[in-house]
Amino acid sequence: MVEAGILAPDERVELIEGQLYQIAAKGTFHSAAITRIKRLLEARLGNRVLLRFQDPVRLSDNSEPEPDVAVVRPDPLDYEDHHPRL
Secondary structure: OOOOOOOOOOOOEEEEOOEEEEOOOOOHHHHHHHHHHHHHHHHHHHHHOEEEOOOOOEOEOOEEOOOOOEEEOOOOOOOOOOOOEO
16 A cells, blocks of 8 residues: 555554554553553463564454564464464
8 A cells, every 4th residue: 555655654543443543643651551552461471372562453345453462373484474363
């Protein structure tokens, strides 16, 4: 979409049910909250799960949101060849 000129290179969007939604820029409070959540989840869950931060999660063929935090099953390749799925 960037190559076709539909989206700007720095435009922040998510695909949800086939619709593109603009997402807000991350402020300092948001970043600090994510850091605190990361520390807490790592301490509580350790290596039993994989924590992903602001990375795509495939919910369906038409939905790949980028949640602030996703707790997913570990993958031997750390999802090198696909995004985590439901």
